[in-house]
Amino acid sequence: MSECKPTPAIAVRVNNEKVLLTETCTVLNALSKTSQFATRIGIRGRRGPCCGMGVCQECRVRINGKLALACLSFCRDGMEIVTEMQGPVDERCG
Numbered sequence: 001m002s003e004c005k006p007t008p009a010i011a012v013r014v015n016n017e018k019v020l021l022t023e024t025c026t027v028l029n030a031l032s033k034t035s036q037f038a039t040r041i042g043i044r045g046r047r048g049p050c051c052g053m054g055v056c057q058e059c060r061v062r063i064n065g066k067l068a069l070a071c072l073s074f075c076r077d078g079m080e081i082v083t084e085m086q087g088p089v090d091e092r093c094g
């Protein structure tokens with residue numbers, strides 16, 4: 001996963017934690033800047049983003065209430081991002 005270092009210009013919230021970054025950052029970048037990188041709990045414990053390219057579906061989150069893949073979604077100012085660790089994400093993106 002690449003590092004996202006430009007001067008922060010926008011703010012999003014990940015499980016109510018404020019994250020500063022730019023619009024060139026993906027939601028996956030935003031998750032990596034928090035203490036809550038895991039997106040859900042599997043039968044063997046916490047699960048998190050794996051492939052970074054839309055294949056594994058491990059980065060499913062709710063963005064402003066809609067299911068989306070964090071690795072394929074760009075951040076926008078004021079976005080509300082919620083992981084299963086905060087609330088249920090039990091549907092498949094499609």
Ligand code: FES
Pocket residue numbers: 049050051052053054055056057058059060069070071072
């Ligand atoms: S990290 Fe695999 S689909 Fe997003």
